[in-house]
Amino acid sequence: MATGTRGAYWSEQALPSVLKHSLLGRYIPQFGGMTGSRDGRVVYLDGYAGEGRYESGEPGSAEIAMRVASKHLSQHGLRWTCFFTERERKSFTRLQSVASIYRAQGVDARVHHGEVDGVLDEVLRTGAGLPLFLFLDPCGLGLPWSRLTQAMALRRSPNRWPPTEFLMNFSMVAVRRLGGNARSVKGVERSSERFDEVCGGRWWRDFFPAGKEPAPDADEAVAAEYARRLAAATGMLVRSVPVSKAPHHKPVYHLVFGTWRQHGLWVFGDAAARARDAWWEKLEVAEERNDPDALFSTTSLIRPDPKVVTDAAVPAIAQNLEQLLKHGRPFKLVDHTLDVFGNYYGQVTELAARAAVKRLHEDGKTPSTGVGKKIRDLVVEAPR
Numbered sequence: 001m002a003t004g005t006r007g008a009y010w011s012e013q014a015l016p017s018v019l020k021h022s023l024l025g026r027y028i029p030q031f032g033g034m035t036g037s038r039d040g041r042v043v044y045l046d047g048y049a050g051e052g053r054y055e056s057g058e059p060g061s062a063e064i065a066m067r068v069a070s071k072h073l074s075q076h077g078l079r080w081t082c083f084f085t086e087r088e089r090k091s092f093t094r095l096q097s098v099a100s101i102y103r104a105q106g107v108d109a110r111v112h113h114g115e116v117d118g119v120l121d122e123v124l125r126t127g128a129g130l131p132l133f134l135f136l137d138p139c140g141l142g143l144p145w146s147r148l149t150q151a152m153a154l155r156r157s158p159n160r161w162p163p164t165e166f167l168m169n170f171s172m173v174a175v176r177r178l179g180g181n182a183r184s185v186k187g188v189e190r191s192s193e194r195f196d197e198v199c200g201g202r203w204w205r206d207f208f209p210a211g212k213e214p215a216p217d218a219d220e221a222v223a224a225e226y227a228r229r230l231a232a233a234t235g236m237l238v239r240s241v242p243v244s245k246a247p248h249h250k251p252v253y254h255l256v257f258g259t260w261r262q263h264g265l266w267v268f269g270d271a272a273a274r275a276r277d278a279w280w281e282k283l284e285v286a287e288e289r290n291d292p293d294a295l296f297s298t299t300s301l302i303r304p305d306p307k308v309v310t311d312a313a314v315p316a317i318a319q320n321l322e323q324l325l326k327h328g329r330p331f332k333l334v335d336h337t338l339d340v341f342g343n344y345y346g347q348v349t350e351l352a353a354r355a356a357v358k359r360l361h362e363d364g365k366t367p368s369t370g371v372g373k374k375i376r377d378l379v380v381e382a383p384r
């Protein structure tokens, strides 16, 4: 299983990375803002950091984090301790030079040449008592199940402090390839065993039975089961976002997010919806660049209109709110993130939730007006 980047990876940002970086760049500043104010510190690990910056000048995941750290330091005095690990020497060297720019701005950017596994314990020690965010973005298979779940168990506490969250790349290309490997009589057992380690058991092989055609969505079933098991093993709220190279293509990976905080879940869903939009935007721009004389772009024809999606989501979310009111108590939106958004979680921004409260108010089903600074903190009351 290949685990390094190849060819033109670092020349410019490919479409899947647009979504990944947009999501990361929207989410982590909010993680720092929400969790860092208590101690004035946040600890961050980018375990498969790459070069930090593309040759095109666009920031990679490492530079995205360093920019956030620099801004938080200068604007709020919030100190991020950022660990970056990169196994390839060439990428590590480039990453070092990007990090030196941010170190000069006061950012605590620690770049390690080597395996993420070798640095994780130091990260956990540094993060003891402090908010910690792990970004794990391998090209192939990532951390073994036992390593990840033990790290989360170490961080788990009854009062949910300090917060810990992760965003992880779960390779669907690897699932499909290893599924084929497991089914084949010529399959390499060691490759399947390596995936057993990542998945925490052999359960995934059941989705790819020998001598039978696997279900067409066997890969998605494995991703869903992995997320379900991770939630069960860590007690975290786990959600994943599929990322593709083109519309209607199978995802190349899922971005799997884990948190113990409802606030995290709320902000992540909103960021995922906005990042999806950035993906479409980039696709449209790329198409125009490749065919500047076209009368209209194919992308513009198939891109879901965000307004149409939101228009469909608002009544559905209003209905979800009505259901929640049946419990007979007022509730804060953020305390019921998944029930509020239902199937529209990660598909629409938080604006749809405010519109749904307003809709309910107009229909006389709640005295709550939907007016208030932070949408997630809106309280919805039952009719008097």
Ligand SMILES: C[S@@+](CC[C@H](N)C(=O)[O-])C[C@H]1O[C@@H](n2cnc3c(N)ncnc32)[C@H](O)[C@@H]1O
Binding pocket: 003, 004, 005, 017, 020, 047, 048, 049, 050, 051, 052, 059, 060, 061, 062, 085, 086, 087, 088, 091, 114, 115, 116, 117, 137, 138, 139
């Ligand atoms: C997908 S790329 C990273 C992209 C980067 N996170 C971004 O979004 O800009 C994965 C990187 O992980 C590195 N890598 C692979 N296995 C690793 C390991 N066990 N520890 C540290 N780095 C590793 C590869 O050399 C490669 O540069």
